[in-house]
Amino acid sequence: MKERTLAILKPDCVRKNLTGQIIARIEAAGFKILGIKKVRMTKETAGAFYAVHKGKPFYDGLVEFMSSGPCIPMALEKDNAVVDFRNLIGATDPKDAAPGTIRKDYADNKGENIVHGSDSPENAKIEISFFFSEKELLENL
Ligand code: IDP
Ligand code: MG
Numbered sequence: 001m002k003e004r005t006l007a008i009l010k011p012d013c014v015r016k017n018l019t020g021q022i023i024a025r026i027e028a029a030g031f032k033i034l035g036i037k038k039v040r041m042t043k044e045t046a047g048a049f050y051a052v053h054k055g056k057p058f059y060d061g062l063v064e065f066m067s068s069g070p071c072i073p074m075a076l077e078k079d080n081a082v083v084d085f086r087n088l089i090g091a092t093d094p095k096d097a098a099p100g101t102i103r104k105d106y107a108d109n110k111g112e113n114i115v116h117g118s119d120s121p122e123n124a125k126i127e128i129s130f131f132f133s134e135k136e137l138l139e140n141l
Helices: 011-015 019-028 043-049 059-066 081-089 102-106 121-131
Strands: 002-009 032-036 072-079 115-117
Touching (some): 002 081, 019 072, 043 121, 081 102, 081 115, 081 121
16 A cells, blocks of 8 residues: 655755765655655754654754754655665664665764654655655556
8 A cells, every 4th residue: 555654864864975876776765755745844853853762862862963964855655655765775774784785885983874764644744745745646657
């Protein structure tokens, strides 16, 4: 069944000029891009996006990093998009990520790990609506 997920090419990905390479891998894996934009999150918006992690030791650093430069949120669609995208990007820490995954190949460390992916279809809906209105989501037809 077709499903949606939210990806974010994080500020490290943008700074390293890797956006094209990462998007090529995402498209090659069968994901359709329904929506894409470049945004600079403030500390407030980054803090709200990652509110579920508030209070964790890495939260302040995460908010700092995600607001340190522009990022590229994308609404993606594919059968089993949420799980398949998590498998494509690999574990949070590139040291633990499987060979051939995006984080294994490109991420520097557990914090600066190139890309975000939603962890459930429910959260994907919430996260997509954080960045996109329904009319900004377009099928490739
Ligand atoms: P995920 O991105 O693989 O879903 P989460 O546990 O949801 O991982 O954490 C959100 C983001 O917070 C991670 O992608 C990473 O950027 C950062 N993060 C998570 N755990 C740590 C940590 O132990 N040290 C530094 N940064 C972390
Ligand atoms: Mg997560």
